[in-house]
Amino acid sequence: MGVPELVPDMDQPDNGSGDLAVMLTGGGARASYQVGLLRGLAHHFPHLRFQIITGVSAGAINAMFLAGKEGTLQETAELLTKLWCDLRCHHVFRPNYMALLPFRSALKTVLPRRLPGGPHGLFNATPLAALLRRLFACPRRDMPIRGIQRNLDKGLLKAVALIALDYSTGQNVRWVQDHHSFEEFEGPNRRSSTAELTVEHVLASAAIPFVFPAVRIGDRWYGDGGIRLSAPLSAAVHLGARRILAMSTGYQRTTAEASRPAVEGYPPAAQIIGQLVNAIFLDAIDEDVTRMERMNELLLQLPPERRDGMKPIDLFVLRPSQDLARLAAKYQRYLPMSVKLFTRALGAHETESPDVISMLMFEPKYTECLIEIGEHDVEQRLPELTTFLGENIRPVSQIRR
Numbered sequence: 001m002g003v004p005e006l007v008p009d010m011d012q013p014d015n016g017s018g019d020l021a022v023m024l025t026g027g028g029a030r031a032s033y034q035v036g037l038l039r040g041l042a043h044h045f046p047h048l049r050f051q052i053i054t055g056v057s058a059g060a061i062n063a064m065f066l067a068g069k070e071g072t073l074q075e076t077a078e079l080l081t082k083l084w085c086d087l088r089c090h091h092v093f094r095p096n097y098m099a100l101l102p103f104r105s106a107l108k109t110v111l112p113r114r115l116p117g118g119p120h121g122l123f124n125a126t127p128l129a130a131l132l133r134r135l136f137a138c139p140r141r142d143m144p145i146r147g148i149q150r151n152l153d154k155g156l157l158k159a160v161a162l163i164a165l166d167y168s169t170g171q172n173v174r175w176v177q178d179h180h181s182f183e184e185f186e187g188p189n190r191r192s193s194t195a196e197l198t199v200e201h202v203l204a205s206a207a208i209p210f211v212f213p214a215v216r217i218g219d220r221w222y223g224d225g226g227i228r229l230s231a232p233l234s235a236a237v238h239l240g241a242r243r244i245l246a247m248s249t250g251y252q253r254t255t256a257e258a259s260r261p262a263v264e265g266y267p268p269a270a271q272i273i274g275q276l277v278n279a280i281f282l283d284a285i286d287e288d289v290t291r292m293e294r295m296n297e298l299l300l301q302l303p304p305e306r307r308d309g310m311k312p313i314d315l316f317v318l319r320p321s322q323d324l325a326r327l328a329a330k331y332q333r334y335l336p337m338s339v340k341l342f343t344r345a346l347g348a349h350e351t352e353s354p355d356v357i358s359m360l361m362f363e364p365k366y367t368e369c370l371i372e373i374g375e376h377d378v379e380q381r382l383p384e385l386t387t388f389l390g391e392n393i394r395p396v397s398q399i400r401r
Contacts, residue, residue, distance in 0.1 A: 018241070018242020018243055018311075018314070019051040019052055019158060019240050019241050019242055019243070020049075020050055020051055020052070020241070020243045020244075020245065020389075021050060021051065021052035021053070021054065021236035021239070021241035021243065021244045021245070022050040022052075022053055022054070022063075022066065022244075022245045022246075022247065023054045023055075023059075023232060023233055023235075023236050023244055023245070023246045023247065023285075024053075024054070024055040024056070024059030024060070024062050024063050024247050025056060025057065025059050025226075025232060025246070025247065025248050025249055025250070025282070025285050026056050026057020026058045026059050026060075026206070026224065026225075026226045026249070026282075027057070027058055027059075027249030027250070027282065027324075027358070027359065028057075028058050028208070028358065028359025028360060028361075028362075029058070029358060029359060029360060029361040029362045029363075029366060029367060029370075030058070030249035030324045030325075030358050030359065030370065031057075031058035031059055031061065031062055031249060032084040032366075032367035032370040032371055032374075033247075033249050033320055033324060033370040033371070033373060033374045034059065034062050034247045034249065034374065035062065035077065035080045035081055035084050035367075035370075035371050035374065036370060036371035036372060036373060036374020036375045036376075036377070036378075037247050037318050037374040037375075037377065037378055038062070038066075038073065038076070038077045038080065038374075039077040039078075039080075039081055039371065039374065039375055040374060040375040040376075040377070040378025040379060041073065041077075041378055041385070042072070042073040042074035042076075042077040043074070043375075043378075044378065044382060044385075045073075045385075045389060046072065046073070046074055047072075048073050048389065049073065049156060050066060050157075050245075051157065051158040051159075051240075051241075052157075052158055052159050052160070052161075052236055052239050052240065052241045053066050053067045053157070053159075053160045053161075054160070054161045054162075054163070054232075054235045054236050054239075055161075055162055055163070055205065056162070056163040056164075056205055056224075056225040056226055056229060056232065057205055057206050057208070057224050057225055057226045058206050058249075059247070059249075060162050060163075060201075060202045060205035060206055060225070061132070061202055061206065062080060063160065063162065064132075064136070064145060064148075064160075064162075064197070064202050065079060065080050065083075067145075067147070067148050067151065067157060067160040067197075068136060068145040068146075068147035068148045068151070068197075069147055070147055070150060070151065081371060083135070084367045084371065085364050085367060085368055085371070086364070087362045087363075087364070087367060088336075088362060088363060088364070089335065089336050089339055089360065089362045089363060090127060090336065091127050091128070091131055091362065092125070092127055092128045092131075092362045093123035093124060093125050093126075093127060093128065093212065093360075093362075094123065094124050094126070094127060094338075095122070095123055095124075095338045095339070095342065096122055096123060096124050122210060122211050122342065123211055123212055124212075124213070125203060125206075125207070125212045125213065128203065128206075129199060129203055132199045132202060132203070133199050136199060138198065138199050141198070141199075141200055142198060142200075143198060143199075144196035144197060144198055145197055145198060145199070148160060148177055148196075148197055149177070149196070152177070152178065152179040153179070155179075157179075158178060158179060158239070158240065159176060159177070159178035159179070159239040159240070160176070160177050160178070160197065161174050161175065161176045161177075161192075161235045161236075161239060162174070162175050162197060162201050162202065162204075162205045162225070163175075163205060163225030163226075163229060163232075163235065164201070164204045164205045164207075164222040164223065164224070164225040165222060165223045165224060165225060165227045165228060166191075166220050166221075166222055167214055167220075167221045167222065167223055168220050168221060169220075170189065170228070171189055171190055171191050171228075172189055172190040172191075172225065172227075172228045172229055173190070173191055173192070173193065173222070173225075174190070174191075174192040174193075174235050175192075175193060175194075175195040175197060175201050176192055176193070176194055176195065176235075176239065177194065177195060177196060177197050178194075178239065185234070185235075185238040189228055190228075192235075192238075200215055200216075200217050201217065203215045204217060204222035204223065204225075205222075205224065205225045206224060207222065207223045207224050208223075208224050208359070209223050209224060209227065212224075226284070229284050230284060230287075230288070231284075231288050231291075232246075232284055232285045232288050233246065233285075233288050233289070233292060233313075233315070234288075237313060241313070242311065242313060242314060243313070243314040243315075243316075243388070244313060244314070244315050244316070245316050245318065245388075246285060246289065246315065246316070246317045246318070247318050247319075248282065248285050248286070248317060248318070248319040248320075249282065249319075249320065249324060250278065250282035250283070250285065250286065250319060250320070251319065251320045251321075251322065251323040251324060251325070252286070252319055253323070273355070273356055274325070274354065274355030274356055275355075278355060285317075289315065289317055292313055292315055293315065295312075296312040296313060296315070299311070299312045300312055314388065316384070316385070316388045318377060318378070318381070319377075320370075320373060320374075320377065321373065321376070321377050321380065322373055324358055324370060324373075325354060325355040325357075325358040327358070327366075327369065327370075328354055328357045328358035328361050328366060329354050329357065331361060331363065331365050331366040331369070332354070332357050332361070334361075334363040334365050334366070335357070335360070335361065335363065339360055343356055343357050343360070
């Protein structure tokens with residue numbers, strides 16, 4: 001996949017520690033963990049602001065709240081907390097029962113006129129679309145999220161990017177909205193373009209293939225941005241970030257945990273799908289982090305005059321201290337019956353780490369637990385975060401009242 005894209009400082013002033021970016025990865029309902037991280041950061045660093053915000057898949061929802069809502073980080077974190085704690089599955093999706101019917105494809109060949117055009121996903125994301133349009137006051141499909149431009153105009157934000165996959169070309173696309181004309185970053189399997197971001201862009205970035213239908217923007221159809229995303233951190237780097245706070249929803253297993261089988265016998269569909277989900281949506285960030293750390297080490301060994309204008313990127317990764325997929329198994333009884341039937345058909349009950357369930361677990365018992373874990377993980381790494389965020393940003397506990 002190559003090395004991380006550390007770009008030269010072309011025409012950018014050195015403003016000390018540099019612009020701070022946050023990168024929010026996907027993971028379905030597991031993105032509620034990021035809300036706990038944001039809430040923990042807001043509590044200890046009340047004046048913290050992210051100049052650059054990038055999001056992909058379910059992380060795009062949280063990214064849009066950070067970019068599109070006015071107010072402090074603490075106020076935004078509380079809005080996100082309320083959103084995620086109030087969510088139920090029926091607020092996010094409803095089943096497409098016709099898609100779940102066996103032999104539908106065979107029936108269509110026999111009775112093509114009797115069966116209308118089928119659904120394009122196992123679930124319909126119309127409820128989520130309606131919810132987001134209401135929250136961002138965007139009743140029309142093409143209406144931009146006005147709060148983003150207001151924050152850009154006020155200088156509270158420098159750039160925001162969402163990532164999706166263009167199904168028609170197979171290219172990874174980065175939609176960017178910023179306060180000036182950014183330098184486009186292109187490649188064989190990716191492109192970037194300026195856009196006034198809408199709810200449709202968020203829905204497209206989060207449209208898990210086969211689970212949720214693709215989203216049409218212009219004359220193209222788009223799906224989940226985690227597909228073919230080999231370098232999740234590169235968008236933030238190209239937009240000028242010199243410090244990146246990456247928020248992953250993937251648990252990093254120990255060697256012993258990774259070697260322990262999660263199923264016995266032939267793997268059920270849920271286990272196979274879970275491995276695909278992790279490979280597509282979670283593993284990329286770990287690989288990109290490793291590449292960036294190695295590149296940083298290499299650059300630091302070179303004198304500045306031999307770095308060809310490149311600078312190391314200060315990187316901090318926050319990830320769950322617990323396996324969020326394994327945790328989901330404890331809460332699957334709270335799922336609505338329609339989702340239980342779907343996950344049972346896949347054999348999710350046969351694996352100890354049901355990733356499929358964790359992505360669809362939009363229920364308060366689970367999301368509240370993940371938010372608490374996120375807050376706890378910030379507490380556990382507070383000294384490191386204080387160093388990373390800079391001496392001028394002190395934890396609230398150190399501020400004299």
